[in-house]
Amino acid sequence: MWIGIGVGLVLAVPLVSCSAGGGRGDGAAGSASATTGTSPSSARTAPAVEPAAYRRTLASTLGPLNGALRAVDRAQAGGPLDKAMAAAAQKAEAAAAALDTARTPDNATAGNGRLASALRSLGQDLRSARGGGGRCAASPRVELGTASGPKEVKEASRALTALGYDAALDLPRTEQAKHRRLGNGTLIRDGSRGGLGRLTIDNGTGTDAVVSLTRGSRTALSVYVRHGSDTTVGSVSSGSYTVYFTTGEDWDGGKRSFTRQCSFQKFDDTADFRTVRVAGGTQYTVLRFTLNKVIGGNATTSDVPPGEFPS
Incomplete structure (x- = not known):
C-alpha cells in the first residue's frame, strides 16, 4: 500500500511673485524685498573636551x-x-x-x-x-x-x-553553526516491535527528517531519514499509529530536535498495521509514506506545535 502526501516541504506654468503691496511681480524687476537683519544663532555647540x-x-x-x-x-x-x-x-x-x-x-x-x-x-x-x-x-x-x-x-x-582612545571590549566567544546528522535509517527510539508490518519512508524534501509513530501518548519508534533517501522499518506491531515527522538542519541529540529550519507535522490519517494468520501463511501490512509533495498523493498533513511533537 502506497501513501503520498499533498503538501510541499519544501508589484509648464509661469512663475509669479507677490509684491509687498499684494500685486503681481514679473521677475526681479519691480519686486519688493523685505529688509533683513542678522541675529546670533540660538543653537550652541557644546565645547569640545580634552x-x-x-x-x-x-x-x-x-x-x-x-x-x-x-x-x-x-x-x-x-x-x-x-x-x-x-x-x-x-x-x-x-x-x-x-x-x-x-x-x-x-x-x-x-x-x-x-x-x-x-x-x-x-x-x-x-x-x-x-x-x-x-x-x-x-x-x-x-x-x-x-x-x-x-x-x-x-x-x-x-x-x-x-585615534588614541582606548575603546576595546572583550566580546564573548561565539560558535560556528553545526551540521550534525545521523545515519540514514538510524532508530532514535525503538519501542517494542513484534509484528511483521513494514513501513517505508521516502524523504524527497530538501532537509533531513525524523519520523515518529505513536500509540496514544507513547512513542513506538522514531527513525532518522536523510533528505533524498528512503528507509524501511520492519517488525512493526499490529495497531493504529499516528505518524509525526519533523524536518530541519543540525540534529541535536540531547534535545531530540533539529536546531534550524524546523517544521513539525503529522499525517491526518492513522497508519493501521495488522498481522494476521491466514490459511497457508500470514498476512501483514506494508505502508509507504512520502514526505514531499507527489503527483497523485492521497494523504494530508497538519502542522503541529513544537511542544506537542513526541519526544
Whole structure:
C-alpha cells in the first residue's frame, strides 16, 4: 500500500511673485524685498573636551559593560548563559545612552556616535540570541556569531582606538553553526516491535527528517531519514499509529530536535498495521509514506506545535 502526501516541504506654468503691496511681480524687476537683519544663532555647540577627559569617560562607560561581557564568556549553556546575556544587553544599552550625551574631542565625535550605535545593536543581538530552551533552538553562541552587532562594535572600537582612545571590549566567544546528522535509517527510539508490518519512508524534501509513530501518548519508534533517501522499518506491531515527522538542519541529540529550519507535522490519517494468520501463511501490512509533495498523493498533513511533537 502506497501513501503520498499533498503538501510541499519544501508589484509648464509661469512663475509669479507677490509684491509687498499684494500685486503681481514679473521677475526681479519691480519686486519688493523685505529688509533683513542678522541675529546670533540660538543653537550652541557644546565645547569640545580634552582627550584625557574623554578617555576617562570611555573607561567609566565601557568598564561595567566589559565586566558583563566577560560573564557571558564564562557562563554555562542554558539558564546561566541566558541570564548573563540579558545583563550584558542592559549594560550595552546603558553604555550607548551614556555615549550619546558624552562630550568628545573634535576628532572623536564621529567615532563616538558610531560606537554608541553599535552598542545598541549589540544589546538587541544579545537579547534576541538568548536560547528559548525549546525545540528548534540554536545555541545562543551560534546566533551571536552570525549577528551584526558584535562586528559593528569591533569595527567602531578599533576606529576609536586608532585615534588614541582606548575603546576595546572583550566580546564573548561565539560558535560556528553545526551540521550534525545521523545515519540514514538510524532508530532514535525503538519501542517494542513484534509484528511483521513494514513501513517505508521516502524523504524527497530538501532537509533531513525524523519520523515518529505513536500509540496514544507513547512513542513506538522514531527513525532518522536523510533528505533524498528512503528507509524501511520492519517488525512493526499490529495497531493504529499516528505518524509525526519533523524536518530541519543540525540534529541535536540531547534535545531530540533539529536546531534550524524546523517544521513539525503529522499525517491526518492513522497508519493501521495488522498481522494476521491466514490459511497457508500470514498476512501483514506494508505502508509507504512520502514526505514531499507527489503527483497523485492521497494523504494530508497538519502542522503541529513544537511542544506537542513526541519526544
